[in-house]
Amino acid sequence: MAKVVLYSALACPYAHRSRLVLSEKKVQFELKEVDLQNKPAWFDQSVSAYGKVPAIEHEGTRIWESAIINEYLDEVFPNPPLLPTQAGRRAVARIWIDYANTRFTSAFGSLLRASGEAEQKAAHDELASVLSFIEREGLAKLSTDGPFFLGAAPSLVDFAFYPWFERWPALQHYRGIALGKELPRLLRWRDAVRALDSVKAHENSADYYIERYARHAAPKKQAVA
Numbered sequence: 001m002a003k004v005v006l007y008s009a010l011a012c013p014y015a016h017r018s019r020l021v022l023s024e025k026k027v028q029f030e031l032k033e034v035d036l037q038n039k040p041a042w043f044d045q046s047v048s049a050y051g052k053v054p055a056i057e058h059e060g061t062r063i064w065e066s067a068i069i070n071e072y073l074d075e076v077f078p079n080p081p082l083l084p085t086q087a088g089r090r091a092v093a094r095i096w097i098d099y100a101n102t103r104f105t106s107a108f109g110s111l112l113r114a115s116g117e118a119e120q121k122a123a124h125d126e127l128a129s130v131l132s133f134i135e136r137e138g139l140a141k142l143s144t145d146g147p148f149f150l151g152a153a154p155s156l157v158d159f160a161f162y163p164w165f166e167r168w169p170a171l172q173h174y175r176g177i178a179l180g181k182e183l184p185r186l187l188r189w190r191d192a193v194r195a196l197d198s199v200k201a202h203e204n205s206a207d208y209y210i211e212r213y214a215r216h217a218a219p220k221k222q223a224v225a
Helices: 013-024 041-046 066-076 087-113 117-142 156-166 168-175 184-194 206-212
Strands: 004-008 029-033 055-058 061-064
Touching: 004 013, 013 066, 013 156, 055 066, 061 066, 066 087, 066 156, 087 117, 087 156, 087 168, 117 184, 156 168, 156 184, 168 206
Parallel strands: 004 029
Antiparallel strands: 004 055, 055 061
């Protein structure tokens, strides 16, 4: 089978998702880093029509958008499976991947980029509400006794959310929002995903993200009641 070529950017959480899935499946791949601030012309023309990472090339097919890439990888490289086999459970997994894409990542980014005390307070409250929903409606109802989102084994849902939690130290540094004891399942989940060999293989330090996200977070954090 032809090698997977992954176009990525180290700091990009969406590209991080696909690195984790490839690693979890132990798929050998060629990594091509793209400078998103100075993209080569060939990237938009011949790799990703959206001009974004991640994108992959495999067996003559180009694919972009992390959620679509990761489902493709799960189909083409079926072991270990990262989506449930039962159709209803698979649909639930996709609902939570969509929630990550449409609610969680948006709330994270809004708080990071918020300026002024009122804007930061509103963004803080929205992200806190999203985290509570994940704790209550996601992990509490789906993980049963297992540490991962869907139970005992990791899934595409875990890899859809986790990159932003590796970046959480930057959000806490600039915006003062911590993951508290009121989120016990979320904390257990974060620690379980962090401990996976596939995650440790691609881990960056808190200092890396704090430095990398500085330009997104100006002005620095305001006090949030």
